[in-house]
Amino acid sequence: MKVSFRVNGNQVELEVEDNETLLETLRERLDITSPKGACTQGVCGLCTVLVNGEPQKSCLVLTGEIQDAMVLTLEGLQDEKMKVIQESFVKNNGFQCGFCTPAFLLRTYSLLSKESNFTREEIREELRGTLCRCTGYKAIVDSVEEAMSRIKS
Amino acid sequence: MLPEFKLVLPYHLDEALGWLNGGRALIAAGATRLLLMAYMHLLKPEIMVSITRLGLRELKVGDELEVEANVTLSRIVKDPRVRSQFPLVAVSASHVADPVVRNKATLVGNIVNAVPYSTMVPAFLLMEGRAKVRGPAGPREILAKDFFVNALETAQRPDEIVTSLTFKRMEGKWAFTEFKSNSHLPVINVAVWRFNSGRVKAAYTGLTPVPNVIDLGKIKPDFRNSYREVKNALQDLSGQVIDDLRSSSEYRLHLASVLTARLLEEVSR
Numbered sequence: 001m002k003v004s005f006r007v008n009g010n011q012v013e014l015e016v017e018d019n020e021t022l023l024e025t026l027r028e029r030l031d032i033t034s035p036k037g038a039c040t041q042g043v044c045g046l047c048t049v050l051v052n053g054e055p056q057k058s059c060l061v062l063t064g065e066i067q068d069a070m071v072l073t074l075e076g077l078q079d080e081k082m083k084v085i086q087e088s089f090v091k092n093n094g095f096q097c098g099f100c101t102p103a104f105l106l107r108t109y110s111l112l113s114k115e116s117n118f119t120r121e122e123i124r125e126e127l128r129g130t131l132c133r134c135t136g137y138k139a140i141v142d143s144v145e146e147a148m149s150r151i152k153s
Numbered sequence: 154m155l156p157e158f159k160l161v162l163p164y165h166l167d168e169a170l171g172w173l174n175g176g177r178a179l180i181a182a183g184a185t186r187l188l189l190m191a192y193m194h195l196l197k198p199e200i201m202v203s204i205t206r207l208g209l210r211e212l213k214v215g216d217e218l219e220v221e222a223n224v225t226l227s228r229i230v231k232d233p234r235v236r237s238q239f240p241l242v243a244v245s246a247s248h249v250a251d252p253v254v255r256n257k258a259t260l261v262g263n264i265v266n267a268v269p270y271s272t273m274v275p276a277f278l279l280m281e282g283r284a285k286v287r288g289p290a291g292p293r294e295i296l297a298k299d300f301f302v303n304a305l306e307t308a309q310r311p312d313e314i315v316t317s318l319t320f321k322r323m324e325g326k327w328a329f330t331e332f333k334s335n336s337h338l339p340v341i342n343v344a345v346w347r348f349n350s351g352r353v354k355a356a357y358t359g360l361t362p363v364p365n366v367i368d369l370g371k372i373k374p375d376f377r378n379s380y381r382e383v384k385n386a387l388q389d390l391s392g393q394v395i396d397d398l399r400s401s402s403e404y405r406l407h408l409a410s411v412l413t414a415r416l417l418e419e420v421s422r
Binding site: 001017018019020021040041042043045048054055056057059060061062064065067107125126128129130 | 154155156157158159160162184185188189192193201203205227250251252253254256257337
């Protein structure tokens with residue numbers, strides 16, 4: 001089926017399979033590889049992208065359903081806010097192997113775009129649904145906290 | 154990889170109903186459960202009828218709460234009117250899956266799928282819910298208490314679409330809890346409602362294949378007493394209690410009784 005939507009600011013028009021997921025379209029047709037396929041069951045959250053500004057697990061999104069949507073991946077988010085978030089993750093060791101990092105950066109970006117006042121407990125709750133098997137999350141929450149206070153000031 | 158299926162995206166309800174003729178098509182709104190089951194090859198849809206272009210995105214807050222089929226759980230969790238006027242619905246929704254899945258999964262889907270561990274069903278039953286359904290013969294309504302027939306089976310016919318669900322505004326105090334073991338999916342969900350008269354009702358999912366509501370009358374909130382009374386009241390169901398790898402039936406009965414006794418303390422304060 002034919003579908004057209006915007007990815008990272010570029011309009012794309014594609015012929016896709018009916019059972020094709022957004023994750024497959026991004027990685028295999030558009031060569032956008034920051035979303036990772038790990039569990040492909042909607043659990044790990046490593047395929048997270050922003051669809052119309054909201055985080056979505058792209059393995060649970062059928063490409064045929066997103067006509068006219070606006071899709072953002074890490075590749076398309078290189079503004080000042082993302083720079084601050086990335087620096088905070090580097091400074092606080094918010095990653096080790098890096099496999100989950102694009103997803104956590106996107107979720108932090110989305111979180112701090114709405115509000116910039118969260119307790120540690122709220123940050124943990126808000127980031128649920130994205131798994132990291134290296135850090136034990138403390139360093140990730142530290143990173144989000146620092147990015148939050150830098151963005152506020 | 155997902156198995157092959159045909160995806161159709163109708164713009165009108167009648168067109169969508171036309172695709173359901175014959176019963177080999179599945180309705181997809183948020184589709185989070187449907188796609189998960191398809192990935193695991195537990196469901197093999199021939200045709201997936203996406204209702205995402207039908208509108209059905211309204212959330213009406215009045216004497217009752219009406220939630221249309223494409224309203225996501227995130228919208229329920231965040232909506233200030235639902236949070237203040239129908240808090241049991243908002244709190245239950247905040248326990249489903251995680252914040253990202255809730256951006257896609259719908260409230261209606263969580264209920265009409267009729268999975269035995271549904272998080273939203275206890276609220277739907279206690280708050281005298283109704284399902285508004287459209288089929289080839291026109292619209293009809295099904296009461297929550299008549300809706301669930303068996304695990305994964307409801308009074309909705311294969312050629313019908315549930316367009317919205319309603320929850321009645323009620324007086325009294327409520328409480329909700331769930332028990333999850335090692336998974337995102339709950340083993341048991343319990344909601345209780347204490348009416349201003351002092352009468353208490355409790356609703357369960359995860360206990361038996363069909364959800365239950367029990368009337369506990371004017372029960373004393375003392376933990377030991379209410380644990381025993383609830384366990385006695387649930388004994389009638391004991392032959393039907395789910396017994397599987399996740400929890401034995403004995404454990405489910407114990408959990409249901411303990412959790413209800415705790416909630417009774419909460420609503421009696």
